Structure formats: structure tokens, C-alpha cells
Amino acid sequence: xxxxxxxxxxxxxxxxxxxxxxxxxxxxxxxxxxxxxxxxxxxxxxxxxxxxxxxxxxxxxxxxxxxxxxxxxxxxxxxxxxxxxxxxxxxxxxxxxxxxxxxxxxxxxxxxxxxxxxxxxxxxxxxxxxxxxxxxxxxxxxxxxxxxxxxxxxxxxxxxxxxxxxxxxxxxxxxxxxxxxxxxxxxxxxxxxxxxxxxxxxxxxxxxxxxxxxxxxxxxxxxxxxxxxxxxxxxxxxxxxxxxxxxxxxxxxxxxxxxxxxxxxxxxxxxxxxxxxxxxxxxxxxxxxxxxxxxxxxxxxxxxxxxxxxxxxxxxxxxxxxxxxxxxxxxxxxxxxxxxxxxxxxxxxxxxxxxxxxxxxxxxxx
Numbered sequence: 001x002x003x004x005x006x007x008x009x010x011x012x013x014x015x016x017x018x019x020x021x022x023x024x025x026x027x028x029x030x031x032x033x034x035x036x037x038x039x040x041x042x043x044x045x046x047x048x049x050x051x052x053x054x055x056x057x058x059x060x061x062x063x064x065x066x067x068x069x070x071x072x073x074x075x076x077x078x079x080x081x082x083x084x085x086x087x088x089x090x091x092x093x094x095x096x097x098x099x100x101x102x103x104x105x106x107x108x109x110x111x112x113x114x115x116x117x118x119x120x121x122x123x124x125x126x127x128x129x130x131x132x133x134x135x136x137x138x139x140x141x142x143x144x145x146x147x148x149x150x151x152x153x154x155x156x157x158x159x160x161x162x163x164x165x166x167x168x169x170x171x172x173x174x175x176x177x178x179x180x181x182x183x184x185x186x187x188x189x190x191x192x193x194x195x196x197x198x199x200x201x202x203x204x205x206x207x208x209x210x211x212x213x214x215x216x217x218x219x220x221x222x223x224x225x226x227x228x229x230x231x232x233x234x235x236x237x238x239x240x241x242x243x244x245x246x247x248x249x250x251x252x253x254x255x256x257x258x259x260x261x262x263x264x265x266x267x268x269x270x271x272x273x274x275x276x277x278x279x280x281x282x283x284x285x286x287x288x289x290x291x292x293x294x295x296x297x298x299x300x301x302x303x304x305x306x307x308x309x310x311x312x313x314x315x316x317x318x319x320x321x322x323x324x325x326x327x328x329x330x331x332x333x334x335x336x337x338x339x340x341x342x343x344x345x346x347x348x349x350x351x352x353x354x355x356x357x358x359x360x361x362x363x364x365x366x
Contacts, residue, residue, distance in 0.1 A: 004038040010071045011036050011043065018067060021053040021060055021351035022086070022099065024358030032084050043068060043077045048084025052099050052214040054128040055347045057081040083128075087212055092235045094206035098132070098213040100238040100350065102269060103231065105220035105261070107253025112274040113243045114142045115320050116310065117219035120241070120346075122329040123339045125171050129214040132163070134204055135179030136231070137221040144181035148323025153182055153208075160209040168326045178208050201230045223257075232264040238350065239269025241307065244298075246273055246291035251298050258302060269307075270349060271299040272342055276309030286311075305349050308342040 015036075016028025027033045027047060034046040047064055049057045061079040068077045088099045104117035114137065121133040135143035144150060147166055154162045164182055165174035180200065210216065220240075221227055231237060240261045244254035258268055273295030278287045289312065299306035315335045319328035329336045 007038050007043075007072060008036050011038075011045070011068055014067055014071050015045070015047070015064065018047075018064065019351075019355035019358065020050075021056065021347075022050045022354060024354035024356070026358075030084075034082075038072075038075075041074070041076050043072050043075045044080070045077065046080045046082065049081045050084050050086045050099075050214070051129050052086075053347060053351060054081070054083065055124065056344055056351065059344075059348065060351075088214070094202075094234055096205055096210060096216070096235055098210065098216040100214065101216045101218065101231075101235055102238055102346070103218050103220050103228070103240040103261075103266065104243060105228070105240055105257050106222050106243045107255070107257035108250065109140075109222035111222075111243050111245050111250060112310075113222060114219050115146060115316065115325070116241075116243045116272060116274055117217055118143055118146050118325055119316075119329055119336075119339045120343060121175065121215070121217040122171070122326050123336060123343045124215050124217070124347075125175050126330060126336075127340070127343065130212060132176045132210045132213045132216045133166075133178075134208075134216060134218045135177070135181060136201055136204070136218050136227050138180045138200055138227075139221060141179045141181035143177060143179045143219055145323055146320045146325045147177065148326070149177060149182075151182065153178070156209055158209070159207075161203075161207050163208050163210065166326060169330055171326065171330070176208070176210055178204050201227060202234055205231075205234055228260055228266060229264050232266055237266045239267045241269050241272055241346065242304075243272045243274050244295050245275045246288075246294035248294065250290075251294050254295070254298065255302070258304065268304045269346060270305035271295045272307050273309040275312050278312040281314065305345070307345040307349075308338065310338045310342065 015033055017026045020027050020030050020032055032048040034048055037044045045064060045068060049060060061081050064079050065077045088097045090097055104113060106113040121131050125131040135141045149164050151164055153164060156162050163176035163178040165176055167174045242254050242257050244250045261268060275290050277292050278289050296306045313335055315328060315332060319325045
């Protein structure tokens with residue numbers, strides 16, 4: 001065996017146990033370690049990464065490069081991360097095909113939760129994931145307005161609700177969106193008791209033609225109502241993102257939301273501090289109108305991840321009012337940068353969780 005063949009074998013042995021960021025399984029068992037070649041001082045490695053985790057593909061490539069350098073000291077290492085196709089499995093008893101279900105909630109209204117939920121979905125989609133967005137805020141649905149969507153969902157031949165699909169430049173495919181706002185007039189109130197609310201949320205999940213998704217992002221109603229319980233009973237929830245503002249009174253309500261999610265066995269994916277400072281477009285100075293850093297400190301105190309802060313941004317506020325949030329997230333790098341940091345932190349944490357607790361191997365059949 002030549003020196004290059006020996007090195008290739010050593011690199012493969014080193015990488016075969018590297019965890020797939022989506023599932024946590026060793027990439028040697030998932031056919032994701034596609035190729036390793038050595039040509040002089042050049043080492044080329046190809047590892048397939050699913051669309052679920054392409055958001056952090058550059059970080060994964062850096063980690064793989066470091067792993068390779070432990071056995072290929074002094075070599076020039078090039079790591080490619082093409083898309084590895086893997087369809088999602090069915091979740092729960094409702095037939096939803098999604099790899100991760102992310103709730104976006106808050107302990108109170110008025111903290112920008114819906115804008116954050118929509119922007120997270122748009123950013124995930126822009127970075128290559130297949131995303132659906134469900135507006136579970138039945139009493140105050142604002143997702144259609146933020147995205148400039150309207151119309152009535154149709155019923156397909158398969159008796160499924162056809163969601164309204166957002167088709168904009170920068171969106172991966174046509175992002176399916178479902179909201180009570182598509183079913184009632186804008187000036188009409190929804191006056192329902194708990195069972196009807198439960199039924200509508202369940203129908204949105206199981207009877208909507210979501211297709212195959214990497215992420216279903218669900219915009220929750222504010223407060224600690226029973227929608228979280230309904231969701232936890234219907235589908236495995238990957239995690240909840242809790243949105244709050246920096247001041248103490250908002251943090252107290254965020255703590256209640258975290259407590260609610262934990263009581264219904266929904267993991268906390270992290271906290272986001274919205275309205276975290278205001279950068280004046282005229283003078284360039286940053287003003288901490290509501291304070292800053294409160295959510296980070298509270299997350300550390302509670303032992304939950306902190307995903308990042310989102311400053312008050314006039315461009316985003318105007319875009320949401322005009323129904324052009326998707327256009328701004330796609331076109332304005334400055335405006336979307338804080339959301340990209342939040343999304344990367346979210347996916348990074350999901351990958352770390354998967355690596356720490358990979359699925360157990362199936363028992364052999366006798």
C-alpha cells in the first residue's frame with residue numbers, strides 16, 4: 001500500500017465516526033462520506049450534508065478539516081459539502097413529514113414574536129432548507145399581513161388543504177404558509193372555546209398538504225394558553241424559541257412561557273432578545289431603549305441556550321407593515337444579518353443535541 005493510500009485509509013477511519021449533524025449517526029454508516037483523495041500535499045474530502053443542516057455547512061467543513069489535519073499534518077485540506085438527499089419521516093400519528101418542528105412563542109404580546117417567527121422561517125429557507133410556516137395564533141393571525149399573502153386555501157383531490165405558497169426570490173421552492181388569517185375576513189374576530197381551537201390547530205397540522213419539510217416553524221399565540229398542549233399531544237416538537245424584550249417585566253413573562261413549555265415536555269431551543277438596542281440610521285449611534293442583555297443573562301440563569309439579540313430595525317418594521325418582509329430579508333444583508341446569526345445558533349444547537357444523543361441502533365431481528 002502506497003503512502004497516499006495509507007493516508008486515505010487513516011482519514012476515512014478518522015471521519016467515519018464523525019456525527020451527521022442532522023441525525024447524530026456516524027457519517028460512515030449513512031453513506032455521507034463520499035470520497036477522500038490525496039494528491040501530493042492536497043487532500044480533498046467530500047461529505048454530503050442534508051438540506052436540514054446546510055445552514056451550517058461551512059462550520060461543519062471547518063470541523064472536518066481540523067479532524068483531517070490530525071492525521072494529515074501539513075497538508076492542504078479542501079472539504080466539499082454537497083447536498084445529501086434524505087426525505088423526512090412521518091411525525092407522530094398525523095402524517096406530517098418534517099424533520100424538525102420549531103415553535104416560536106412568548107410570555108406576552110407586543111414583543112415582535114410573529115415578525116421573529118416569519119423571519120426565522122424566511123432565513124432558514126434562504127439558506128437552503130425546506131421550510132413551512134404555520135400561524136397558530138388563531139385569535140390574532142398576523143403572518144399573512146407580514147408576508148403580503150392573501151387568498152383562500154383550496155382543497156385538493158386528496159382532500160388536503162392546499163396552503164398558500166410564498167414564492168419570492170431567495171425562497172427555497174415555494175414556502176407553504178397556513179393561517180387562520182386566510183379563512184376569516186381581516187376585520188372579523190375569531191370567538192372560539194378551547195375544543196374548537198384544538199380542532200383547528202390539529203387540522204392545520206394533519207390536513208394541510210405541507211409536502212416534505214426540513215423545518216415547520218409554528219408561530220404560537222402569546223401567553224401560556226393551551227395551544228402548546230394541543231401541539232405536544234399531536235406531534236413531536238423539536239424545540240421552542242422564546243422571544244422576549246430586554247426589560248425585567250418582559251423577562252418575567254418569558255420565564256412563565258419557558259415553564260409552560262417544560263410542563264408539556266417541549267424542549268427549549270433557546271431565547272431570543274428582540275428590540276435589543278436601536279441603531280440610529282442618521283447618526284450611527286446605538287441606543288438601548290429597552291436595555292440590553294437581559295435575555296442573555298436570564299438564559300444563562302435558567303440553563304437554556306441564548307440564540308442572539310435582534311435590534312430595532314426601521315427597515316424591517318416598515319417591511320412588515322407593507323407586507324414585504326420576505327423581500328427585505330432576501331435583499332437587505334444588513335437587516336437579515338441578526339436573523340442569520342440566530343438561525344445558525346439554532347441549527348448549531350440542534351446538531352450538538354443530535355450528536356450528544358444519536359438514535360439507538362435497531363436490535364437485530366431473530
